[in-house]
Amino acid sequence: MLINGSKVSRFPITCAMVCEEILKQSNFSKGKLEKLRVMDLGCAVGRTSFELTRVFDEVVGIDFSSKFIQVASMLKDKGSIMFKIPLEGEIFKHKFVSMQDLEECAEETKFMQQLFKQTEKRSPIRP
DSSP states (O other): OEETTEEOTTHHHHHHHHHHHHHHHSSSSTTOOSOOEEEEETOTTSHHHHHHTTTOSEEEEEOSOHHHHHHHHHHHHHSEEEEEEEEETTEEEEEEEEGGGHHHHHHHHHHHHHHHHHHHHHOSOOO
């Protein structure tokens, strides 16, 4: 992910760390009487939401995609998910991933999607 033109590696983890630092420097967590809560708008499958649970007492992730929310729920309940990456035509690579694996898989999927788009644009055969 790019922020102000600079690449931020492991964005969800970095985001949680930044929130933790802000809390330490603020009055929010000093003498707290209530739970510290946060909302992650546009949470997708919840990678950042899961990281924020290390800092906040309650995290609410919201996304318009019901499929993303279903995947986030499966990750929360089961700890991993299975998905398939298209390789060629109807050939797929099946992967089981946990939260720790998601960052690597996201990069691989992004690469495959970009590769597919590029080859599709150059293909002389059109449906």
